[in-house]
Amino acid sequence: AIILGIESSCDETSASICIDGEIKANIIAGQAVHAKYGGVVPELASRAHQQNIIPTVDQAIAEAKIHKNEIDAVAFTRGPGLLGSLLVGTSFSKSFALAMNIPLIEVNHMQAHILAHFIDDPKPNFPFLCLTVSGGHTQIVLVKDYFEMALLGETLDDAAGEAFDKTAKILDLPYPGGPLIDKHAQNGNPEAFKLPEPQIPDLNFSFSGLKTAILYLVQGELKKDPRFLEERMDDLCASVQSRIVSILLNKLKKAAKETGVKEIAIAGGVSANSGLRKGLLEMGEKYGWKVFIPKFEYCTDNAAMIAIAGYQKFLKKDFVGQDIAPLARMHV
Numbered sequence: 001a002i003i004l005g006i007e008s009s010c011d012e013t014s015a016s017i018c019i020d021g022e023i024k025a026n027i028i029a030g031q032a033v034h035a036k037y038g039g040v041v042p043e044l045a046s047r048a049h050q051q052n053i054i055p056t057v058d059q060a061i062a063e064a065k066i067h068k069n070e071i072d073a074v075a076f077t078r079g080p081g082l083l084g085s086l087l088v089g090t091s092f093s094k095s096f097a098l099a100m101n102i103p104l105i106e107v108n109h110m111q112a113h114i115l116a117h118f119i120d121d122p123k124p125n126f127p128f129l130c131l132t133v134s135g136g137h138t139q140i141v142l143v144k145d146y147f148e149m150a151l152l153g154e155t156l157d158d159a160a161g162e163a164f165d166k167t168a169k170i171l172d173l174p175y176p177g178g179p180l181i182d183k184h185a186q187n188g189n190p191e192a193f194k195l196p197e198p199q200i201p202d203l204n205f206s207f208s209g210l211k212t213a214i215l216y217l218v219q220g221e222l223k224k225d226p227r228f229l230e231e232r233m234d235d236l237c238a239s240v241q242s243r244i245v246s247i248l249l250n251k252l253k254k255a256a257k258e259t260g261v262k263e264i265a266i267a268g269g270v271s272a273n274s275g276l277r278k279g280l281l282e283m284g285e286k287y288g289w290k291v292f293i294p295k296f297e298y299c300t301d302n303a304a305m306i307a308i309a310g311y312q313k314f315l316k317k318d319f320v321g322q323d324i325a326p327l328a329r330m331h332v
Ligand code: ATP
Pocket: 009, 010, 080, 081, 109, 113, 133, 134, 135, 136, 137, 160, 161, 162, 164, 165, 176, 177, 178, 179, 182, 268, 269, 270, 272, 273, 274, 299, 300, 301
């Protein structure tokens, strides 16, 4: 079966072609327009999706070397995300399905981040644990089956990606700051600055205290030395990254202990972080886990993960009708 996957939940317009469970194209159009505002502007995102969606789909079809008449179903992100952005992908997918007379498949974006692990080998076995860390979410999920997932813990305030991006803003780095903190951190000393680890007893997370601690630290130091940020950027980034990673991995360790599950995955944009990837590998070795780390292109938003989730639903004939509407909020 040939599935066309469509992703438009935030600021990436993406189209993918999946043939019998294999990804043949994964085209991602980013949106540079948000950088000067220091964050995603929903109205501009929606407009950019409208401009990008048809060329992106055309490019995916061309790269997969198929004809659009051969597509058997279209799978799209129903939510969660920005409603104006989701509407573009949803409307396109509904029109395409109607015009081509093929079934329509709805996909939950947070489930899709996790299901990206079924694109390439080795694939995890059920049940496995997944730490999903992205721009809007931080979750520990017990994955019992493709579409049967239980939320074990989540953030009480900022998401991990938000913690990276908001800290980057304090450090005067441009948006999105996560990848830049990662880059600076590679040349810095993670123990240069002591940052607090929140004391939360269950499997939930909190990052707002960390953000405040960094803000006060930077404000205080800048008063003493206006060149503080330039001089200590690498050490600051290394210290911030190391604390965010330790918060994430300590909860993952707790979840593994409580559930007894030893297959452990990470997903979402922050799973591209080099400190998290390295830390997870080390922890996996220490505790005898089988760890799963996605390829970089499947960490941040992409339609390949939507197409692979759609393929699994296609096998079950899990289709939706033309009355389907996007949802800004959806549970995993
Ligand atoms: P959600 O999936 O929750 O709706 P989203 O789709 O916006 O949110 P993703 O595209 O999955 O999120 O991830 C984007 C986030 O990942 C941003 O916050 C970005 O800073 C962060 N990120 C990307 N690469 C890295 C990296 N190397 N280190 C740290 N953070 C990173």
